[in-house]
Amino acid sequence: MGDEDWEAEIIKPHVSSYVPVFEKDKYSSEANGDTFNRTSASSSEMDDGPSRRDHFMRSGFASGRSLGNRDAGESNKRENTPTVGSFGVGKGFGNRGFSNNKFEEGDSSGFWKESTNDCEDNQTRNRGFSKRGGYQDGNDSEASGPSRRGGRGSFRGCRGGFGLGRPSNEYDQDEGTQRTGSLFGSRRPALSGAGNGDTYQSRSGSGSGRGGYKGLNEEVITGSGKNSWKSEAEGGESGDIQGPKVTYIPPPPPEDEDSIFAHYQTGINFDKYDTILVEVSGHDAPPAILTFEEANLCQTLNNNIAKAGYTKLTPVQKYSIPIILAGRDLMACAQTGSGKTAAFLLPILAHMMRDGITASRFKELQEPECIIVAPTRELINQIYLEARKFSFGTCVRAVVIYGGTQLGHSIRQIVQGCNILCATPGRLMDIIGKEKIGLKQVKYLVLDEADRMLDMGFGPEMKKLIYYSLLFSANFPEENQRLAGEFLKSNYLFVAVGQVGGACRDVQQTILQVGQYSKREKLVEILRNIGDERTMVFVETKKKADFIATFLCQEKISTTSIHGDREQREREQALGDFRCGKCPVLVATSVAARGLDIENVQHVINFDLPCTIDEYVHRIGRTGRCGNTGRAISFFDPESDNHLAQPLVKVLSDAQQDVPAWLEEIAFSTYVPGFSGSSRGNVFASVDTRKNYQAKSTLNAAGFSSSSQAPNPVDDESWD
């Protein structure tokens, strides 16, 4: 496709030509625009990533200087800075009562309702799939679903690392084409058929290998190293080279003020944030602010903050906002759902308002002052909506671009004026490669889910763009701190809020021992008891996501799914159906584990536990947000999950949850000194790793060794 083909409007929606066996005659995507109609040429999976790291997360890079001035050597001149206080040392595990298996015993909290009429209840509640476009397939679940044999155990360890195969590097093919190869690498084709005993027929076509950031155990092989990040044009995010053009143009978000400022209420535990310990390390940290007024923001920003329903700062905002306003580099960690997005958006916007902006719609070349990058399309869209909200009524224009959508559409958005560019990495690289934006004015760069970006090898690309850096995250593993440190000036500040890397205490966690063959039955039982309350069900693979969603629909539980093999249109439809409650159950891969902020998600179910504890914490952080309470239940299969026992016990203990006796036993029997369960050397790096340069081995918040010499239990292949 020619370089300028984006000029031609291609509005005709992409129509899938491939109908999977299990959908034939049953499911009408036209009827509901729904989720399960996917084609082989699907979208990027940069999203579906594994999740090795749970909470690390936002990272931003703020600069007061123009691009390109950075002294390349500067980043390496890290100082050993003194530390302040001691923070968040976790308890040892094994010291609490074990009331495991609440499910079996019945939970006095009422989580497990004892209704025996669940089917009727569910029908009454319209969970039946008849309302969802006839997604009742005649597919026999036994025959079509993932085999019980093999199970996820066989998926584990199959990840392929980064960037595989050499994708196309022709920009002229990028628009609209979905390629093979991967952006950030992918996984081995381990999921096809016999590999895991799975006879379910994926709509995606096995091995076609969508580009992008493949999730754990996804079927695409790639990966030759973590630094082989590919741009979308290089066969990354967009997907298959041979695939059909991507013509999807996402609908514009509502423009009315009520929609822009729609928000949910903070929960009963919001005020408890005030009691969370905070540690700041580094030299000359500006004092925290206690109120929005102290931030001295302009009136328009203050109005927007009020309209957004923010009356009180969260801890990460109290500490980060003044640091960013002071122009300091920052690495910050705070728990899921505690307001990291606003923590970087508000001070960046404040600076833009103060300093003025240069990009305007009248310029031929758009030169944004701020670039925000996130690893999943849904997350970057969410951040864009936040940016649009806080910049409402100002001259700052935010734009979002991401893979799985028509490139021409992205470019048209940009040329209308772009001060804050929110992008997925592949699409960003394509746009840069096409010279559709200039980078000279970039002063602020935010990497959301920065640990993942860095793991993906995205760092070198980013280093070309920025001068100052801000890194926000819920978890900051030591190795990533070191990587991230390359972005930061040596005097960066480190803010740790609460039990970094630990689970949010507002989430009630339950671990059930459920064998592979019993999971579906247990899931249905739980969902029927839950009723209409919004529930995210995490599974390990895209195929399994399809299968479980199909299975639940057969069980008349209204379900949709999101994963990287779904077309972008379907993904957005799925998220929309889940958000509005049309489908109260969302089956997801790790693509939805990080950052997504969906109102009223009351339950998270880990049908499959993730490979790493970091990912676990991210997943359960989709509930219990912003002071609200939530519940998480995880199926622990001793056949495949024992490696998580030790860190799970730790996470449960630290979050003051009951630890099942059986889990403790497994944890002790599999105890490995120094082992963290994380994909890197330690579970959580709650401390500024600069401290470790002074004291080589210390205890982190989770109580595990954070020695830089710690063994790495999972090799780099587990992360793409």
Ligand SMILES: Nc1ncnc2c1ncn2[C@@H]1O[C@H](COP(=O)(O)OP(=O)(O)OP(=O)(O)O)[C@@H](O)[C@H]1O
């Ligand atoms: N000061 C505040 N007052 C009220 N609500 C807030 C405040 N700060 C953030 N929120 C709301 O809290 C929710 C969670 O915020 P956000 O998504 O930024 O969390 P996060 O820390 O980035 O979570 P995660 O680590 O899961 O990505 C959002 O709905 C946001 O609008």
